[in-house]
Amino acid sequence: MFPAPTYTQRRKQLADRLPTGLILLPGNGEAPMNYRGNAYPFRQDSTFRYFAGLNRPDLLLTIDAETGEGLLYGDEATLDDTIWMGEQPSLAELAQQVGLTVGGSRNEAFGAVAMAEVVHYLPLYREERRRVLRRCVNHSARPSEELIRAVISLRSYKSAEEIAEMDRAVQISMEMHRAARAGAKPGMREAEVAGILEGLAIGAGGRLAYSAIVSRDGHILHNHAHGNVLRQGDLLLIDAGAETDTGYAGDITRTFAVGAEMTEQQRAVYDIVAEAKRRVIEEIKPGVPYRELHDLSARIITDGLKDLGLMKGSTEDAVAAGAHALFYPHGLGHMIGLDVHDMEDLGEDLVGYDAEFRRSEQFGTRNLRLGRRLEEGFTITVEPGIYFIPILTDRWRAEGMHTEFIDYDALAAYRDFGGIRLEDNVVVTADNCRTLGSV
Amino acid sequence: MFPAPTYTQRRKQLADRLPTGLILLPGNGEAPMNYRGNAYPFRQDSTFRYFAGLNRPDLLLTIDAETGEGLLYGDEATLDDTIWMGEQPSLAELAQQVGLTVGGSRNEAFGAVAMAEVVHYLPLYREERRRVLRRCVNHSARPSEELIRAVISLRSYKSAEEIAEMDRAVQISMEMHRAARAGAKPGMREAEVAGILEGLAIGAGGRLAYSAIVSRDGHILHNHAHGNVLRQGDLLLIDAGAETDTGYAGDITRTFAVGAEMTEQQRAVYDIVAEAKRRVIEEIKPGVPYRELHDLSARIITDGLKDLGLMKGSTEDAVAAGAHALFYPHGLGHMIGLDVHDMEDLGEDLVGYDAEFRRSEQFGTRNLRLGRRLEEGFTITVEPGIYFIPILTDRWRAEGMHTEFIDYDALAAYRDFGGIRLEDNVVVTADNCRTLGSV
Numbered sequence: 001m002f003p004a005p006t007y008t009q010r011r012k013q014l015a016d017r018l019p020t021g022l023i024l025l026p027g028n029g030e031a032p033m034n035y036r037g038n039a040y041p042f043r044q045d046s047t048f049r050y051f052a053g054l055n056r057p058d059l060l061l062t063i064d065a066e067t068g069e070g071l072l073y074g075d076e077a078t079l080d081d082t083i084w085m086g087e088q089p090s091l092a093e094l095a096q097q098v099g100l101t102v103g104g105s106r107n108e109a110f111g112a113v114a115m116a117e118v119v120h121y122l123p124l125y126r127e128e129r130r131r132v133l134r135r136c137v138n139h140s141a142r143p144s145e146e147l148i149r150a151v152i153s154l155r156s157y158k159s160a161e162e163i164a165e166m167d168r169a170v171q172i173s174m175e176m177h178r179a180a181r182a183g184a185k186p187g188m189r190e191a192e193v194a195g196i197l198e199g200l201a202i203g204a205g206g207r208l209a210y211s212a213i214v215s216r217d218g219h220i221l222h223n224h225a226h227g228n229v230l231r232q233g234d235l236l237l238i239d240a241g242a243e244t245d246t247g248y249a250g251d252i253t254r255t256f257a258v259g260a261e262m263t264e265q266q267r268a269v270y271d272i273v274a275e276a277k278r279r280v281i282e283e284i285k286p287g288v289p290y291r292e293l294h295d296l297s298a299r300i301i302t303d304g305l306k307d308l309g310l311m312k313g314s315t316e317d318a319v320a321a322g323a324h325a326l327f328y329p330h331g332l333g334h335m336i337g338l339d340v341h342d343m344e345d346l347g348e349d350l351v352g353y354d355a356e357f358r359r360s361e362q363f364g365t366r367n368l369r370l371g372r373r374l375e376e377g378f379t380i381t382v383e384p385g386i387y388f389i390p391i392l393t394d395r396w397r398a399e400g401m402h403t404e405f406i407d408y409d410a411l412a413a414y415r416d417f418g419g420i421r422l423e424d425n426v427v428v429t430a431d432n433c434r435t436l437g438s439v
Numbered sequence: 440m441f442p443a444p445t446y447t448q449r450r451k452q453l454a455d456r457l458p459t460g461l462i463l464l465p466g467n468g469e470a471p472m473n474y475r476g477n478a479y480p481f482r483q484d485s486t487f488r489y490f491a492g493l494n495r496p497d498l499l500l501t502i503d504a505e506t507g508e509g510l511l512y513g514d515e516a517t518l519d520d521t522i523w524m525g526e527q528p529s530l531a532e533l534a535q536q537v538g539l540t541v542g543g544s545r546n547e548a549f550g551a552v553a554m555a556e557v558v559h560y561l562p563l564y565r566e567e568r569r570r571v572l573r574r575c576v577n578h579s580a581r582p583s584e585e586l587i588r589a590v591i592s593l594r595s596y597k598s599a600e601e602i603a604e605m606d607r608a609v610q611i612s613m614e615m616h617r618a619a620r621a622g623a624k625p626g627m628r629e630a631e632v633a634g635i636l637e638g639l640a641i642g643a644g645g646r647l648a649y650s651a652i653v654s655r656d657g658h659i660l661h662n663h664a665h666g667n668v669l670r671q672g673d674l675l676l677i678d679a680g681a682e683t684d685t686g687y688a689g690d691i692t693r694t695f696a697v698g699a700e701m702t703e704q705q706r707a708v709y710d711i712v713a714e715a716k717r718r719v720i721e722e723i724k725p726g727v728p729y730r731e732l733h734d735l736s737a738r739i740i741t742d743g744l745k746d747l748g749l750m751k752g753s754t755e756d757a758v759a760a761g762a763h764a765l766f767y768p769h770g771l772g773h774m775i776g777l778d779v780h781d782m783e784d785l786g787e788d789l790v791g792y793d794a795e796f797r798r799s800e801q802f803g804t805r806n807l808r809l810g811r812r813l814e815e816g817f818t819i820t821v822e823p824g825i826y827f828i829p830i831l832t833d834r835w836r837a838e839g840m841h842t843e844f845i846d847y848d849a850l851a852a853y854r855d856f857g858g859i860r861l862e863d864n865v866v867v868t869a870d871n872c873r874t875l876g877s878v
């Protein structure tokens with residue numbers, strides 16, 4: 001947790017951006033796993049945590065947009081709670097830690113909100129928060145775009161104290177990757193490597209920021225299965241990041257050959273991806289549209305694949321047509337912060353796009369979460385990749401897609417290649433950027 | 440997963456127990472963590488898994504109580520899903536793996552259920568399943584006690600193939616405990632020990648069956664905080680169990696002194712708890728009421744505490760009055776299986792009590808989840824403990840509670856003791872019982 005004035009200032013800044021009304025920010029409750037009493041590890045809502053700091057279930061924050069007054073609501077621990085869960089801070093102690101005034105019990109929160117003429121709230125991804133709303137907000141109410149925009153306008157710019165936490169998240173993430181790489185041996189199951197990673201994230205006092213990808217099938221982009229046995233020389237793609245005890249995420253990807261040097265073929269593809277990552281990071285500075293950096297990475301990848309004889313024709317035209325997306329069907333990166341895809345619950349397009357840069361509708365580039373111009377204080381991922389996805393290759397070939405840019409015959413030698421992705425996290429500085437974790 | 444006939448037989452047995460109607464068993468969906476796209480690791484509903492085996496989200500099972508016919512509903516993976524998540528089995532392939540017939544899409548399930556005259560369903564602990572019900576079941580409908588009782592009457596008796604999985608769950612759990620004990624050193628944070636445990640559970644292809652307790656404050660019974668630094672000689676209480684990839688839980692507790700031999704005081708209390716566990720396990724056999732074994736453990740603990748000069752008077756009377764609960768305020772154990780508290784979502788009293796044995800209302804004993812007579816095939820935990828809980832001691836002393844049985848002055852020397860719990864899992868056999876994991 002940061003010192004109380006941090007939160008007080010954030011709430012004031014938020015209130016300043018909204019003319020009137022009551023801002024309602026319910027914290028998360030427990031999420032039942034296989035019965036009500038066996039919950040998943042508690043995860044606070046990121047926006048609640050940004051404005052109220054507290055990392056415990058069933059709290060509510062309201063902010064009066066006119067006065068900026070923030071009230072904390074929650075139920076006091078009973079004596080029985082104290083016997084079973086140890087000494088619990090009172091609501092007053094919690095409020096004091098983060099510069100808030102006590103509002104009262106949860107029921108009192110429902111009453112106070114029900115009496116407000118205008119209630120601003122955010123989109124809801126958890127049912128327990130929907131239940132809160134049903135208790136106190138008119139059925140026809142909708143999330144407030146004003147509030148969404150105001151929250152995004154604050155959370156997008158990371159303060160020095162936030163950047164220090166993100167450095168720590170990336171440092172822990174890098175330790176996880178180093179241990180996983182050192183531990184991965186032929187004959188092991190992917191799950192054992194995943195266990196090394198996750199054990200370290202928990203050991204550091206936090207958790208994984210997202211379900212880790214640990215796969216010799218790196219070409220399957222959303223692959224959370226860990227059932228394969230590793231063989232010598234397999235490319236192992238690991239996409240895993242820690243969330244610190246303060247809630248900040250790292251998101252790091254590395255790819256290496258298990259128990260072996262890379263083959264020439266593996267190394268050649270790796271070098272293209274590494275070059276794309278390096279050159280994008282060189283170009284990052286305030287004012288540069290991230291969409292242009294995505295296109296730059298697509299051109300570097302296309303050039304590299306042309307050198308390997310897998311693509312052909314004009315690089316510019318191939319990227320404009322989207323032919324590179326056979327090998328690189330995802331976006332270059334996204335905002336990162338208290339969420340690994342920062343503020344995704346508030347709406348991807350409101351976070352990553354604006355009037356100047358609209359999301360593409362083209363296969364591949366439409367998956368880019370961030371298109372707008374970068375600004376100082378943004379923290380973002382840079383994660384180019386090259387994948388050989390048999391099912392997609394077969395489909396495109398059958399449809400005669402982009403035959404002027406892709407040599408399908410040459411692709412046969414890469415059918416079982418898998419995939420390579422490399423990912424760093426950076427903070428945009430006044431002049432350029434700095435790779436996080438490098439302090 | 441077990442072979443298909445296992446599930447077919449279970450469904451037939453279930454249908455045989457209900458005269459008529461449609462049994463609706465929705466599987467679990469994804470549980471969002473901090474936004475919809477970042478879910479907690481998927482956890483299937485245990486009853487769905489018991490009758491349909493499949494461990495993937497958003498499936499529905501219906502069973503016709505008259506014919507026993509089981510239908511599987513779910514949406515087929517799209518080509519896009521396949522690109523992002525790899526080759527997905529079709530609904531027909533999934534159904535075939537567990538002896539089911541394809542019912543159709545989720546929407547078709549809603550239609551089929553809406554047309555049924557009588558729908559049996561279970562209590563709901565997850566919102567996504569509540570949403571399923573809202574789509575197809577009358578608002579005034581209530582969970583079916585007939586179905587609850589039928590499910591409990593099947594899941595309570597573990598088959599040989601289930602017991603083999605539970606042995607494996609306990610073996611993995613014991614490896615976790617051995618590694619944690621070997622790893623725990625003075626100067627480490629509790630979280631680091633928790634990381635060792637959880638890493639191994641994941642490495643074994645499963646997960647933790649519940650949030651681990653790793654605490655030098657063993658007297659705080661529901662303590663999932665891991666922030667303390669371990670000091671030499673601290674009693675460290677670890678309550679942690681693995682869930683296997685097949686979904687079965689282990690639940691094991693050990694307590695040891697960090698980097699040291701136990702002191703005489705620690706050892707004396709430890710020996711009482713160990714004696715309680717040993718003697719209870721000796722007494723377990725079909726026909727014995729678990730409530731009586733709980734009372735036996737309370738008497739052994741009371742006798743031991745009398746030897747230490749902390750309790751006094753008649754053991755029988757002290758236990759009848761509930762005086763032991765100052766030191767032992769929880770139950771001796773509970774059913775365990777696909778859930779660590781097996782079938783707790785169906786109702787604790789329906790699982791653990793019956794017309795002969797009703798739940799006690801006395802402080803301490805009222806927390807006992809299992810009171811009924813044991814039967815062959817039950818798998819249960821045995822977990823006596825002794826704790827020194829300052830807040831409870833102060834309260835009882837101030838209220839003059841049980842002064843004829845408790846020497847409050849003598850307790851001063853134990854104020855910072857913490858707590859000791861020891862827990863094994865056993866299966867009730869024809870003649871007595873066997874400790875799980877011991878094969």
